[in-house]
Amino acid sequence: MRKRHLQLCLAFIAVVTFILPIICIAEDTTAGRKVYEKYCIGCHGEKGDGNGAAAKNLIVRPRDFTSGVFKFKSSPAGTLPAADDLKKIITYGLPTSSMPSFRLMPDVEMEAVIKYMMTFSQRWKMEKSGEPIGSVSVPDFVGRPKSINKGKELYSERCAMCHGEENEGGSVSFTLRWGAEQCKDLARPANFKNRIIKRGSRVEDIYRSIILGVEGTPMLSFKNLISDEDRWHLTSYILKIMGKERR
Numbered sequence: 001m002r003k004r005h006l007q008l009c010l011a012f013i014a015v016v017t018f019i020l021p022i023i024c025i026a027e028d029t030t031a032g033r034k035v036y037e038k039y040c041i042g043c044h045g046e047k048g049d050g051n052g053a054a055a056k057n058l059i060v061r062p063r064d065f066t067s068g069v070f071k072f073k074s075s076p077a078g079t080l081p082a083a084d085d086l087k088k089i090i091t092y093g094l095p096t097s098s099m100p101s102f103r104l105m106p107d108v109e110m111e112a113v114i115k116y117m118m119t120f121s122q123r124w125k126m127e128k129s130g131e132p133i134g135s136v137s138v139p140d141f142v143g144r145p146k147s148i149n150k151g152k153e154l155y156s157e158r159c160a161m162c163h164g165e166e167n168e169g170g171s172v173s174f175t176l177r178w179g180a181e182q183c184k185d186l187a188r189p190a191n192f193k194n195r196i197i198k199r200g201s202r203v204e205d206i207y208r209s210i211i212l213g214v215e216g217t218p219m220l221s222f223k224n225l226i227s228d229e230d231r232w233h234l235t236s237y238i239l240k241i242m243g244k245e246r247r
């Protein structure tokens, strides 16, 4: 009799520790899958590989989530973004690309779809998100004429070959291809004259792209290539091309 009790007890423990969590995880991703199928699948595809029905008509391809590589994050190149970085992009979209804004999506749906997105790449199972650079304090000189002039010189030397000179209308000198051979995504250097860029148009957003780069594209991280002061001068100049005041 005691043995039978023990067996029942062990069976109960097994259900609680192994089977219930599996059921719960399955439920979790079911909610996210519904949101994904409703709003994202047409571009990002059933397998999350960026091959949705609309993808072939898009110049900048929808992100392939199976690679686990993301462009606009607050963590260093080579690391996974924080869930908040993904939330920001899904909320505001990526202007100048077809990635729409889902500003009205309720938080529960947003969290569920992010969890579901994370099932497409094994990286999310094996790695933690990278350490975000956190908030940055903007030096006083940013936006002043001297800083803009210094930024202009640096820009001509280090950035214009891809982003174009200001007097070319910030035009794009060339488009570059990146990504897996079969995907051949187009990465167009940002055109600052458009006034709207993808990560956001605040001083900090521009500085973040310079220090962290745009992973998976030819836009390198300039963390170890340019001094911090120079990164701020470049920020001053880009704000000027964008016709924006420092805010």
Ligand code: HEC
Pocket (backbone or CB within 6 Å): 035, 036, 039, 040, 041, 042, 043, 044, 054, 058, 060, 061, 062, 063, 069, 070, 071, 072, 073, 086, 089, 090, 094, 097, 098, 099, 100, 102, 113, 114, 117, 198
């Ligand atoms: C109309 C097509 C379209 C739809 C619908 C769409 N996306 Fe995108 N998405 C894109 C494109 C295109 C990009 C790549 C933009 C780029 O690289 O600049 C992208 C990029 C992304 C990125 C990558 C951001 C980064 O930093 O690399 C995330 C995350 C994302 N989409 C999530 C979603 C989610 C979640 C949904 C549904 C709620 C969704 N997208 C719906 C087209 C779409």
Ligand code: HEC
Pocket (backbone or CB within 6 Å): 071, 155, 158, 159, 160, 161, 162, 163, 176, 186, 187, 188, 189, 190, 197, 198, 199, 200, 205, 206, 207, 209, 210, 214, 217, 218, 219, 220, 222, 234, 238
């Ligand atoms: C080898 C070419 C190349 C060079 C050199 C380069 N960039 Fe870029 N940059 C790119 C590409 C490509 C993108 C766009 C990535 C995308 O949207 O997919 C980009 C994006 C950016 C962005 C983000 C724009 C956004 O949409 O939010 C900023 C800011 C930026 N570059 C600043 C600079 C600065 C400053 C320099 C010089 C120090 C520089 N870049 C040098 C290719 C380059």
